[in-house]
Amino acid sequence: MTATFLTRSLFLKWLAAIYLVAFLSLYMQIPGLFGANGVLPAQSQLLSHPSVASAWARPTLLWLRGYVGLDTSHAMEAASLLGVVLSLLAVVTEWGRVKVVLGALLVLYGSLVQVGQAFLYYQWDSLLLETGLLAVVLAPWLPSGGRQRPSDSVGLWLVRWLLFRQVFSTGAMKLLSKCPSWWSLTALDVHFQSQCMPTPLAAVAHALPPIVLRLATVFSLAAELGGPFLFFSPVRRLRLAGFYLQVFLQLMVFATGSFGFHSLLVLTLCLSLLDDDWLTGRKPQGGLSGGWLESILSGAVLLSLLAATIGLFQIRLQDGGIATDIGFSPEEFGEFIHFAVPASILLGAASFLLTAADAITTAVLDSAGGCCRRMNSALNTTVTVLVAAAVFTCSLVPYTTLDAPTHRTLPEPLRDVFAETVQPLHVFGSYGLFKQMTGVKGRPEVVLQGATKLDGPWNDIEFRYKPGQLDYMPPFVAPHQPRLDWQMWMAALGDYHANPWLTSLAYRILTGQKEVVSLLDTARYPFTFKPPKYIRGMRYTYTYGAGDQQSWWQRSKTGEEYLPVFSAEHKPLLDYLKQLNVIGLPKETTDNPTLIGLLDAIRATLDQWEARNLVWSVLLALWLVRVVTGRVMGSGL
Template sequence: MVSIVYTRNLYLRGISVVYLFAFASLYVQIPGLYGNNGLLPARTQMESKSNGVLAKFLSKPTLLWFAPYLGLDTEYMMDVLGIVGVTLAFLGMVSQKCCNAMMFSLMWALYFSLYQVGQTFMWFQWDILLLEAGFITIFVAPLVYVKPGKNRSQLYQNPVTFQLVRWLLFRLMFSSGVVKFTSGCPVWWSMKALSVHFESQCIPTPVAWYAHHLPEWFLKISMIGSHVIEVAVPFLFFFPLSAVRVTAFYLQIFLQLCIIITGNYNFFNLLTMVLCISLLNDNFFFTKRKGKGRSSESSWFLTILAKLVHLGVYAVLLYFVKVLFALRVTDKYTIVSDTTFTKEEFERALGKAVPAAMLLGALPLALNSAEAVTAAIIDGPNRFFSRVTNFFSTLFYVAVAVFLFSVSLVPLASIHPPVLQSSANSTVSLLLRHWHSRVEPFQISNPYGLFRRMTGVGGRPEVIIEGSQSIDGPWKEYNFLYKPGDVNSSLPFVAPHQPRLDWQMWFAALQTYNQNPWILSLAYRLVNGQPEVLQLMDTSRNPFPKGPPKYIRASLYHYHYTPWSQKSSPSWWRRERIEEYFPIFSKDHPPLLDYLKKLKIIGQDAPSSAGLRGKGKDRKKDLWTNTWLISFLKFLRSLIAQVEASIFLWSLFSAGCVIAFTRRI
């Protein structure tokens, strides 16, 4: 059995870092997004007709129900959960001893509790990916920390549960690549998506401007390479030769690094890179000493054979890429390509690939499970009780791994519905679909697939919000911290922080304001000058520093990068107004007020007990206020508010690195 002790430990530290970024990024935005005066107050999600905290918890499993027992309301309880999450993740980052199952269980429960009230601002694939990866990590992590080599009793299940991480990575990458073809989007099929993507993505980096102006043939080749890495290479995750998997690891890391330098996708790419660690084993980090004599000659022969197989696998892959995309070099030393397969041919191939993927995922899981159970019996401790405990512990982890793998087959099959239908009585049975529906609310088995259709083909849509003291103007534009607005504002590097309001403004521009109720809440908060919401925007360029405007409106613009010929210009963008996005509203606009009251965003007193109410003596107990804890939470937030969010996140990470390095020395 190949050792993965150090590899697993590195993965656990990596997940802790991702949790650190996720909790810290969300924490700094809680008042503006979910506070009592925020865009979508979390208290509106904490209403239940059930009696008793247990019944309420079962109806919506979140730790926020316990706010009254700490003397807090929902907003301050979210602060507590965020701070505890940051603390636990920081401890996991700096100390391997803290990377145990209990710690990861707590971090998952905390993030899931926040997700339960997150509404549209947390309905992102990276949030559910973190929840699924975090849940798997509970079973990857040891119950208690044991130094490598000191005790083998907790190592038998490592390859079994770690296989789930590799399977999750496969589903993520394969699904993300496949949906671009199954959507039928002509931009993806023409391999011209990158000519649009760098301009139309949510929050581009400065590098994206330069990438956008690369030659079209180079962007097409890059697009083909991306498809190969996402669709074809994931099948090599299960190849028995470790060198093939290591090359697949490098290819995945290369893709994620390219995405990081051209786009701000918060902690998503970092999380994907952490999942890629599952493709490695301890031999990747530690070189074995070579033997002598005949054994060295045999080792030499096997090494040459392994290299030939390694090269052969990727040579075959490159050959099929050349054929499928008709790659050829022109006289001008450029590479041209054409898609040689049709949508119908792709659908047929996908119908065979999905069941094959299920088999490829099941085979190593079955082998690792059998090997783990056998090792627990044969190599276990001499004491009978310890051996029995070891055996049943390994069986438990195997059962969990088999269950999680089985229910994950349902979302994988959903990327090609005919497979789900034709396999109803075999691979994806009705029983699996039933159990998947039972666990689906907990986000531990999810479908994936980003950017099914390319947006912004005719120009990047952006919603520009303006305010005025007079209905006749002049109108002054509100500036956001990171999303495009002012054409002269520089493009930012903001990851791993996710400015969730900026992200939702990108989605809102693709739809109407009627499809995004929260944007009317934003208009109302701005016309009232709500400081918590203004903190989510660029307060240094607040167009109304002396008081809020009397009127507010929004327009839809189309943005384009400035041409390469204007690279010395201070402007990154050029834009044109397309139409009105939402009409002029005032602070006391009756339709606006009625709409927000209907959504319970305004017109309600902020409950101090997160929706829990008692009677008589219990009522007084439920409504007590923990003044000292609230004062501490306010003080802590006032300190953190002085630092820009992305700097705050990197400061936490840097401090963790220093502490971890110092402890190791």
């Protein structure tokens, strides 16, 4: 059996660090997003009387907030801070990387997602929950003291299967969507400018020659559609090739765009492709690891994949340069998906059975301990295998949505149980980022404007991170995710009727709610002393500027008014917000002044930090601690 103790430990440690980022980033935004005077008060999701039925329909620990004397916002803060503490424990100690702690992290984050509404419905939130579930399966009950466990390989196999689903689904959805930009291989001509929050390097990438961007698009599609099948190869070098492909792709995504903790989470999943020999630099022994046979097999497979990529994307020399086009039709790609989805399930099932059989055999024949230890190891491994089989089976329901005929072949009871019991937990997702390229003719942006008089002047209301002022350099934001900035980008893709939270944001600005205003760029906020009397939203088209630092962007009006003029006394607005349960909610009672006082004191301290800087500082501090103590990856993980 391949050594996996260090791989397991590193995976759980990285996941704990991502939990830390997720909880801390969200904590800094709770009052403005979910407080009683926030954009979408979380209390509105918990108005029914706590009962078994309501808890099952919306499973969250926040139903218990009244029993500890907290209102919803303070309960969310307490859950987030507890998540931060447990995440820190899991990063720095092996006692924190056990089932109980990781299970608590899963429940805490899942509880927040349940009431997060539009601001917590991102794919990486679901991906974090699913990864967290697999971590609970993988983690030991108690610290294993550096011992290899047969069940580790089964848990890491589940992580590898999730990585396969995430990567392959992302690539498949791009072409299944029939987006013209993907099918013409011009998606990256648009992406670096139109993505939600580009970094300064995105402008550099956007200026690359068109053929470079087309070849990069081909690489992206090939790495996501062909690369995942290397994950289950018995040849170690092929698994490592799949690892390097995904690491390079995610590093490029991270460098050019701020997608919260998504890229870091995918990189963490990629650890399942490694083994302890790779982590420690030892030469692998046995099987197909090393030697001329592995070199021949891996070389043949990789050359075949390269040849297939060149042929399918018609990469050729033309007119003294390189040209490329997709050499297959949408119908032919649909036929490929119809074959690939069931084939990948069979491949995954076969790989799982071999992994499970090897783990159980190793547990039974373990010669390192006595009879009792072998029985305990065999029992633990068998239970892990059964749980992993159930998780694998459940994952087929969202995965097969890629191909409707395959989805319909799943047993109807399985689909019904998943829809009624599993889906409300949000622990299994169907993935597919960037399936449609937006902003082909420039990125759409909604610019909120406020005024003290109806006839103006109208002043732009700037956000912290999203494009606004033309001379504002796009910042590096990840792994922090400013969720209001993200929602503003998504709102620009439609109209305000499809984004009812935006009217709530406008009302909170009109009434000067400091919790909400703190989510904006307070350094450039034009209404510091008195809130605006009127607010509106204008739609603009943004494109990169001339390339100098004096003008990062240029913009033009589309001629459309996105959000009509509102005032805080506008009766239709007030009636609408009451229907949305944004205003007029019953006042929550609290009877725990000690805990509330402690939470308020922590809030007052941490609010002095910008959220992005706080997240980076905590991660940097953890890294420095590990360097100082000599516990970096190469010397103890």
